[in-house]
Amino acid sequence: MAGTRIESPPTRAKMMLQNATRRERLPASPTGPGEVLRAASQEGGAKGWMDTIYLRQLETFIQVAECASFSRAAELLYLTQPAVSLQVKSLEENLGVSLFVRQEHGVSLTDAGKQFLPYARDIVNAYHEALQAMARVQDLEEGEIRLAASTIPGEFFLPRAIGQFKQKYPGIRVKLEISDTRKALESLVSGLVELAVVGYREEQALVDFIPLAADELILIAPASSPLAVGNDVDWQDLVQEEFILREPGSGTRQAAEEVLAARGRTVKDLKLGLELGSTQAIITAVAAELGLGIVSRWAAAPYIALGQIKEIRSAGFPVSRTLHLATRRAGRLSPVARVLAEFLQHISP
Structure with a gap:
């Protein structure tokens, strides 16, 4: 019914964000997150290193660099010192370089370590920013949905329905393509849109239809x-x-x-x-x-x-x-598309 609030279950992105290491935001390198992966892959001289480096290793490396101490980093990360040493050693092996000079009362960065540190910070920051962005999408705070419609639902049913949807989710952008039923379904099957609302159920092996109005x-x-x-x-x-x-x-x-x-x-x-x-x-x-x-x-x-x-x-x-709502049979709807599809089924024309 029109007033029903559709709640999404806890999402993987949100849980990952909640469970991610809570740490101060790290100062970024001048290159910015967009250049991090490409630049970092050029720095170590190790082919395919991104296949084996884990986020935890990067965070451990950053913490050791900031503390100039394995033992102090271990305390802050709630790890044992051998565990910290093992993660740094694995990172060095993957990169093919030494990142630290071990000294009697601590450690200092090698030239390679100094060059790698800003990239490692950017990678970690970009990861957390990505999780935050996905959590916002999952919570429908922002996002975009593209749908196609034939003339009658596109001109007489969907404008009011989309208006009601936007009142609940003002951060969502809705892009509506109006054509005829055949073209709307073609856009759906080809992946140009995630949803279609049509005035005729044209049987297709790749499409599921749900009655709407x-x-x-x-x-x-x-x-x-x-x-x-x-x-x-x-x-x-x-x-x-x-x-x-x-x-x-x-x-x-x-x-x-x-x-x-x-x-x-x-x-x-x-x-x-x-x-x-x-x-x-x-x-x-x-x-x-x-x-x-x-x-x-x-x-x-x-x-x-x-x-x-x-x-x-x-x-x-x-x-x-x-009028029918059409979705791709083998497709997986985005969070925004899933909630819009449920919303359309609960409103009165």
């Missing part, structure tokens, strides 16, 4: 049409009129073709005057007395109320249909 397709005529209002109009009278339909691939067009098929007819049995790429264009053309149209009640209602067009009941119209 009910709609009706109605037959509309110019306000001046002699066709009767309120009573069923004979099919023979209808086929004398020109029709204005959506283009192939549209959910409205597919639903109309199913209604015709149920009566043993096809689009070829109609006098097809125009094929237009939007519902609004059909309504405008019908109001201009260019023919009859088949459109969503949501789209036509304001124009019927103003007397610019009228609804004709005949030939199986009005016909009910369901």
